[in-house]
Amino acid sequence: MGLNAAEFCKGAGIAQNAYSQYETGARLLTLSAAVKLSGRYRLSLDWIYQDDPSGLPHALAEKINSAPIE
Secondary structure (H helix, E strand, O other): OOOOHHHHHHHOOOOOOHHHHHOOOOOOHHHHHHHHHHHHHHHOHHHHHOOOOOHHHHHHHHHOOOOOOO
16 A cells, blocks of 8 residues: 655654655655654655666565556
8 A cells, every 4th residue: 555645754853744745846855854754754855856767676666667647
């Protein structure tokens, strides 16, 4: 089962309204928030900032690549 947005943000210690602004481009993702996401969810900073999946765990990269584009 996946996390909803509130659980995802809480798990990383990021305010949900701030994360929403990151997603929509209304606010730039801070390095502090990126490091929190990286540490909590094993996301590489290369993927977060440059969409480079090479540093992600294989299973996570597969899930991301198979997810429908909205």
